[in-house]
Amino acid sequence: xxxxxxxxxxxxxxxxxxAYHSGGQPVQSREITxxxxxxxxxxxxxxxxxVREGILVGVRGPRGGYRLARERRRITVGEIVRxxxxxxxxxxxxxxxxxxELGHKVVRPVWMEMxxxxxxxxxxxxxxxxxxxxxxxxxxxxxxxxxxxTI
Numbered sequence: 001x002x003x004x005x006x007x008x009x010x011x012x013x014x015x016x017x018x019a020y021h022s023g024g025q026p027v028q029s030r031e032i033t034x035x036x037x038x039x040x041x042x043x044x045x046x047x048x049x050x051v052r053e054g055i056l057v058g059v060r061g062p063r064g065g066y067r068l069a070r071e072r073r074r075i076t077v078g079e080i081v082r083x084x085x086x087x088x089x090x091x092x093x094x095x096x097x098x099x100x101e102l103g104h105k106v107v108r109p110v111w112m113e114m115x116x117x118x119x120x121x122x123x124x125x126x127x128x129x130x131x132x133x134x135x136x137x138x139x140x141x142x143x144x145x146x147x148x149x150t151i
Contacts, residue, residue: 002115008084010038011046012130015055015080019072019127020134023143026065035142046084053083072131078123 013036018027021035029047033040047066050056057069068075099108135141 002081002085002118005084005088007042007046007088008081010036010042011050011080011084012077014038014043014046015050015068015075015127016130016134018056018066019068019075020131020139020141021143022067023141025143026059026063026067027143028065031065031142046087049083049087050080053079055080055083068127071128073126073128075127076123077125077127077130078119081119081122 014032017032017036021027021031029040029043032038033043047056047058051058051066051069054069055075056066059065059067
């Protein structure tokens with residue numbers, strides 16, 4: 001069943017933070033923790049899974065961190081949600097064989113249809129869209145502040 005969990009929220013916020021604040025440099029997990037208040041134990045686990053799934057790239061070394069594996073317009077919130085859902089181990093009540101005939105033939109199909117519609121909508125929202133919203137909300141990008149356009 002699709003529900004907004006802390007892990008899911010943290011994963012979306014972390015990818016958005018990397019996209020919005022990178023300024024061309026890898027973003028270190030401690031910077032994400034500082035800006036977003038995401039506990040490091042949740043963050044590292046989620047970031048590693050996002051690397052394995054091809055959303056992020058891990059960069060090693062003293063100035064290492066994480067960066068997007070693809071252009072931010074090519075990463076959707078729906079992708080991130082699916083990755084986190086695979087990570088979460090809670091049993092999905094929709095798959096439980098127990099329940100009434102009404103539940104199996106009416107309520108669960110309606111719920112599944114609603115989930116499918118929501119996922120379609122989340123697949124239409126890119127990380128670039130969220131960056132635009134952050135900019136319109138007046139949030140300052142630390143990465144842009146560090147860019148130097150002098151010649």
